[in-house]
Amino acid sequence: MQFEFEVTGGDFANAGTASSQVKKILKQLNVSVSDIKRIVVALYEAEVNIVAHAYSGVVTVEIETTQVRIILKDSGPGIPDIDLAMQQGYSTASPEVREMGFGAGMGLPNIKRNMDVLNISSEVGIGTTVEMIAFLNVA
Amino acid sequence: MRLKDIVEQLHLTVVAGKEGLEKEVSDGYTSDLLSDVMGNAESGMIWITLQTHKNVMAIASLKDLAAVLLVKGLQPEPAMAEQAEEEGIAILSTELSAFEISGKLYQILH
Ligand SMILES: Nc1ncnc2c1ncn2[C@@H]1O[C@H](COP(=O)(O)OP(=O)(O)OP(=O)(O)O)[C@@H](O)[C@H]1O
Numbered sequence: 001m002q003f004e005f006e007v008t009g010g011d012f013a014n015a016g017t018a019s020s021q022v023k024k025i026l027k028q029l030n031v032s033v034s035d036i037k038r039i040v041v042a043l044y045e046a047e048v049n050i051v052a053h054a055y056s057g058v059v060t061v062e063i064e065t066t067q068v069r070i071i072l073k074d075s076g077p078g079i080p081d082i083d084l085a086m087q088q089g090y091s092t093a094s095p096e097v098r099e100m101g102f103g104a105g106m107g108l109p110n111i112k113r114n115m116d117v118l119n120i121s122s123e124v125g126i127g128t129t130v131e132m133i134a135f136l137n138v139a
Numbered sequence: 140m141r142l143k144d145i146v147e148q149l150h151l152t153v154v155a156g157k158e159g160l161e162k163e164v165s166d167g168y169t170s171d172l173l174s175d176v177m178g179n180a181e182s183g184m185i186w187i188t189l190q191t192h193k194n195v196m197a198i199a200s201l202k203d204l205a206a207v208l209l210v211k212g213l214q215p216e217p218a219m220a221e222q223a224e225e226e227g228i229a230i231l232s233t234e235l236s237a238f239e240i241s242g243k244l245y246q247i248l249h
């Protein structure tokens with residue numbers, strides 16, 4: 001099963017819409033609560049990163065019985081140093097975004113902690129692609 | 140403990156999302172950093188914060204939090220209050236600081 005969502009940079013009013021839809025879908029598919037929780041945390045962080053740091057993006061969610069694979073591809077400034085970006089506390093968020101409580105530099109570490117696979121590829125001036133996979137806890 | 144009993148004991152004001160008052164509260168979490176709450180709060184918690192925008196409700200809903208408690212008499216932005224009604228998650232308010240109300244909530248929950 002595959003779903004697609006569009007995300008618009010700067011649109012904080014709708015940030016989290018894709019995550020909320022995916023949460024509903026996973027619930028309907030009877031995915032375990034613990035898997036839903038961790039997938040939702042990771043997807044929300046990646047979705048908000050497009051809103052906060054990029055111009056626009058597409059989220060593709062592939063659901064299989066044994067895994068959920070999510071790809072977030074954005075057009076944006078890209079990430080010059082991915083290892084640095086992965087460090088807890090590192091953030092280039094603007095003062096306005098920080099005032100809202102974003103920009104703690106905890107999003108990427110949250111994704112890493114909650115998903116089984118995380119791959120980030122990025123080209124400066126073009127955009128960033130985040131691939132993440134959760135292997136489902138199937139009874 | 141039921142949310143409405145906590146509202147009564149701590150003299151909180153219910154600002155929006157009255158429907159959510161029947162929820163069961165497990166614990167509390169005090170933070171103004173959204174990714175901190177996303178990564179570390181647990182379902183059933185009351186989130187104590189001074190953030191008053193709509194993204195707070197998105198997180199409260201995604202994390203199945205019991206309620207959001209605004210400190211220092213802060214009021215939610217209209218879009219935040221609207222989403223609280225839609226989600227059926229209560230927004231509460233207190234005149235106390237985050238430190239003071241966290242202490243009081245801790246005392247009645249632990
Ligand atoms: N999609 C993206 N496009 C461009 N830069 C990004 C993207 N995602 C992350 N980054 C960069 O990586 C940094 C760290 O991201 P991370 O999600 O960990 O923290 P944050 O978004 O700054 O703050 P938080 O997630 O805690 O609100 C960002 O500040 C930004 O510089």
Ligand SMILES: [Mg+2]
Pocket residue numbers: 045048049103106107108
């Ligand atoms: Mg982030």
